[in-house]
Amino acid sequence: MGWVGAGVLIATTAYLLYCYPPRSWAEPRSFALPGPNSDAPVAAATTDDPVQRKHGSEASTPSIETDDEDSQSTPKAAASSAPPPVLAVPTFSLDSGERETSQPATMPSISQPVNTTEQLSSTDRGHVRKFQPPPQPSLAPPPKPQSSSIPPKATTTGASSLMPPPPVPRPRPTSQASRLTPTSTLQPPRLSGNSLGPPPSAAAAQRGLGAPSSGSRLSNSTLAPTQVSLKKSSSRKVILEPGFSPLDWAALAANPKNKLRGEGLPPGLLRVTPSMLKEQHGRKGRDAWTSYHGKVYNISPYAPYHPGGKGELLRGAGKDSAQLFQEIHPWVNWEGILGECLVGILVSEHDVQTENALDAMD
Numbered sequence: 001m002g003w004v005g006a007g008v009l010i011a012t013t014a015y016l017l018y019c020y021p022p023r024s025w026a027e028p029r030s031f032a033l034p035g036p037n038s039d040a041p042v043a044a045a046t047t048d049d050p051v052q053r054k055h056g057s058e059a060s061t062p063s064i065e066t067d068d069e070d071s072q073s074t075p076k077a078a079a080s081s082a083p084p085p086v087l088a089v090p091t092f093s094l095d096s097g098e099r100e101t102s103q104p105a106t107m108p109s110i111s112q113p114v115n116t117t118e119q120l121s122s123t124d125r126g127h128v129r130k131f132q133p134p135p136q137p138s139l140a141p142p143p144k145p146q147s148s149s150i151p152p153k154a155t156t157t158g159a160s161s162l163m164p165p166p167p168v169p170r171p172r173p174t175s176q177a178s179r180l181t182p183t184s185t186l187q188p189p190r191l192s193g194n195s196l197g198p199p200p201s202a203a204a205a206q207r208g209l210g211a212p213s214s215g216s217r218l219s220n221s222t223l224a225p226t227q228v229s230l231k232k233s234s235s236r237k238v239i240l241e242p243g244f245s246p247l248d249w250a251a252l253a254a255n256p257k258n259k260l261r262g263e264g265l266p267p268g269l270l271r272v273t274p275s276m277l278k279e280q281h282g283r284k285g286r287d288a289w290t291s292y293h294g295k296v297y298n299i300s301p302y303a304p305y306h307p308g309g310k311g312e313l314l315r316g317a318g319k320d321s322a323q324l325f326q327e328i329h330p331w332v333n334w335e336g337i338l339g340e341c342l343v344g345i346l347v348s349e350h351d352v353q354t355e356n357a358l359d360a361m362d
């Protein structure tokens with residue numbers, strides 16, 4: 001190499017001398033002077049030709065030369081400009097390549113407007129990428145574009161899916177139906193007839209015109225007031241005169257001296273035949289007798305105290321009243337009211353005749 005360098009040196013000097021002949025061309029000293037002057041540039045050119053070309057192309061400022069000297073000694077100091085491009089280049093180049101081909105429009109939207117112009121210019125120029133990209137790719141790249149582009153679509157789609165107002169028409173029919181149904185359901189129970197019904201219904205059912213009819217009327221319940229009026233009208237109770245209340249009757253019956261069985265009767269129970277009972281019809285000054293479960297009672301003293309009236313009570317005079325009694329008020333305690341009015345026992349005509357025959361034989 002030394003020989004080659006010397007040859008080159010000589011050739012160059014010869015060329016220079018040929019092109020720019022010195023003023024003292026004729027002087028022999030001129031050959032000696034260029035020698036030492038040419039040594040310095042030749043040495044610099046031979047040693048640092050490739051390196052100096054790079055630095056010279058990059059910049060002519062002295063600061064760059066100092067960086068080069070530092071870079072040789074300490075790479076970190078010079079890496080301030082170099083490393084970032086090394087790390088950023090692969091990521092950025094890949095992203096930029098894909099984006100340039102597939103999604104050029106997403107990049108500006110992702111990166112902020114300040115960097116958009118720089119990126120567009122950087123995509124066109126590869127040299128500029130190395131210096132500018134590091135900050136840009138680190139902030140911009142993958143997550144933001146996808147997230148920013150996808151979410152609005154999803155939100156819009158979700159909103160559109162949720163927006164259609166089916167619930168608006170739904171509540172209307174449901175509310176109407178619910179309103180109609182509950183009212184309908186609530187009305188039947190409200191039928192106060194039920195609350196009023198049970199105690200009197202049981203009584204009225206057995207009192208008046210039959211339990212089944214009253215039960216159906218109560219179920220209708222819309223006619224509750226009419227039911228009450230019917231019960232009152234069906235009620236055949238009479239207004240008793242003063243001093244003939246149930247308590248007055250109880251006080252009268254408590255005293256055995258009142259002789260509620262009737263005047264002129266023997267002390268013991270009588271054997272009453274149907275014919276005898278029939279003669280005690282309550283007219284023509286006779287007491288009214290009636291039979292109930294084989295016993296004969298004098299009902300004449302109770303007539304003014306009978307809540308259903310004297311006429312109703314005398315419907316059973318001279319005959320058996322069990323059927324009428326059961327039809328009207330089976331809950332009434334017959335024996336408790338008319339115990340002191342017991343006359344005798346009901347016997348058949350045949351039994352009375354045999355007894356009479358036996359008595360005659362005696």
Ligand code: HEM
Pocket residue numbers: 203207234235236237290299306307308309312313314315316321324325328329332333334335337338
């Ligand atoms: C045998 C024929 C009888 C007839 C036809 C008859 C008829 C009636 C009638 C129509 C009523 C009114 C019912 C109402 O409106 O709630 C009534 C009430 C009454 N009757 Fe008679 N009755 C008879 C015999 C008796 C007898 C023998 C007694 C007593 C042992 C009696 C005691 C009563 C009582 C206590 C009431 C009031 C019932 C109530 O307040 O719920 N009845 N009766």
